[in-house]
Amino acid sequence: MIRKIMIAVAALVGGTAIGGGAAFAVVHFAPHMLPGIPKxxxxxxxxxTGTILAPVTFADGRLSGYVSFECQLEVPQGKGAEVTQQLPVLLNAVNMRSYRQPxxxxPDGMIPNLELFRRLMMDAAREVYGPDIVRRAVITQAAPI
Structure with missing residues (x-):
């Protein structure tokens, strides 16, 4: 009886060790095979981006006021100069979108929706730089004018 219990415990411990070792190896040496593990x-x-002045509009298109944004764009190391050269084109793309976006x-319409503005920035950045250059847009300051 004790021998059967010892064999079962040994099998359980051995199986756990082998399974854990295999999982460790896959996570560290082949993470691309696991969709849930971030690269x-x-x-x-x-x-x-410098200061961006954008109109703040209601859903029905009425102008509520203006807001001043400051934003930072996260890009791969070494792409900063390329992105900086194209900032005027990005600011134009933002302006062409912001008056159409509510x-x-x-209650008074003077608070800008930061999430919508961040999405607007990302859409404009994808248009100007392509889908793989700008990883995210970070709004560092927003103030109604």
């Missing part, structure tokens, strides 16, 4: 990001840098929120 390691390569180094990145941030590029400041950014107004709050």
């Amino acid at each position: 390691q990001r390569e180094a990145s840098e941030f590029v400041a 950014l107004a929120s709050g």
